[in-house]
Amino acid sequence: QHKLCMIPGPIECHEDVLTAMATPATSHIDPSFIQVFSETLKGLRQVVGTTSGQPFVVSGSGTLSWDLAVCNLVETGNRALVLSTGLFGDRMVDCLETYGAQVDVLRPADLGGVPDQAQVRAMLEKAGQSGTPYKLVTITHVDTSTGVLVDVQAVSKLVKEVSPTTLVLVDGVCSVAAEPLYMDDWKIDVVMTASQKALGCPPGLAIIVVSPTALNVWKTRKTKVASYYASWAKWFPVMQAYEACKPLYFATPAVQLVMALRVGVQQLLAKGMEHVYETHRTASDEFKKMLHDWGLRTLPTSSEVAAHSMTAVYYPPNVKATNLLSSLSHHGVLVAGGVHPSLAGSYFRVGHMGLSVLEPERGYLRKTETALQRALTESGYNTSA
Ligand code: PMP
Structure with missing residues (x-):
């Protein structure tokens, strides 16, 4: 039983989400599926509150959403500041270091709290004065290990005020579609999430939405991206093609999961x-x-x-x-x-x-x-x- x-x-899924997955084999370049993918990408933009952000939907779990963001933005030696409110913040340090970042971590005084804003400001200022400002700051919107919520709007405002070139990356795996998040208004550069939480789908899809600023940072990087599967060079044209209802192949998408995600996203937007x-x-x-x-x-x-x-x-x-x-x-x-x-x-x-x-x-x-x-x-x- x-x-x-x-x-x-993962959370309980709506019957219509589950039914969407019970689809006979469908080509990943079938026009009907391309249409589904296009609608999913457009819908995701609305869910995270952006008009200009570029969504990517790639087979993998939420952790892949980190690699998808980090490997494309970080070059060896870049500085990153992690605001850690639990296990997932701590793991983010490891992810950033994997791609060569020099990481500073700020934790709250007590587990269950959030890092002090004055301390965040001081670290941003110090990095700026040293001549090597942080390339990016990561925030876990809701750290699932502690149930702690961070005021992403306030942190992002502070970062953009003190260190305007620093990118703001938000781990929204346990917050997107549950906690208010307005990517454009709050000037967030990357939202990272996954299908199996408040988006109401089974696990298996990593999702990121990237601001034009972050895309530019990627376009002007000097060194090669140290990943094959997670490289935006591979996926960016594919996402653009799918959205424009044209076929383009890099690696086979999880067809049935994308069908489920379209239903999940449309149900949210309908509400x-x-x-x-x-x-x-x-x-x-x-x-x-x-x-x-x-x-x-x-x-x-x-x-x-x-x-x-x-x-x-x-x-x-x-x-x-x-x-x-x-x-x-x-x-x-x-x-x-x-x-x-x-x-x-x-x-x-x-x-x-x-x-x-x-x-x-x-x-x-x-x-x-x-x-x-x-x-x-x-x-x-x-x-x-
Ligand atoms: N970030 C947060 C905040 C999470 O809660 C989780 C998963 N619980 C992850 C990242 C990693 O996602 P996944 O387990 O789907 O790889």
């Missing part, structure tokens, strides 16, 4: 992005309030820095991780354990993106709440105490 998948991605954001915010606030009313503690240090796409919750004292998670599973609901190495066994994570909040009549979140209350009670914790 299917257990409700309430982890912070309206503002409605989508508002619904995630309200559902998340209510869910967190319920947990706090039960006496549970959430990982982010304040409600201002708490994500609306997911919740990271500490186990109450005396409740064993394995007991709670297996009891929840017994009640038909899957949530995820903690993954941050320094806190791993002490918290769990619930995803509330896409269908579970956009179509509350399905009762996914209600079922999760009921199952969680039962599982806590069975583990010896009294939610009404």
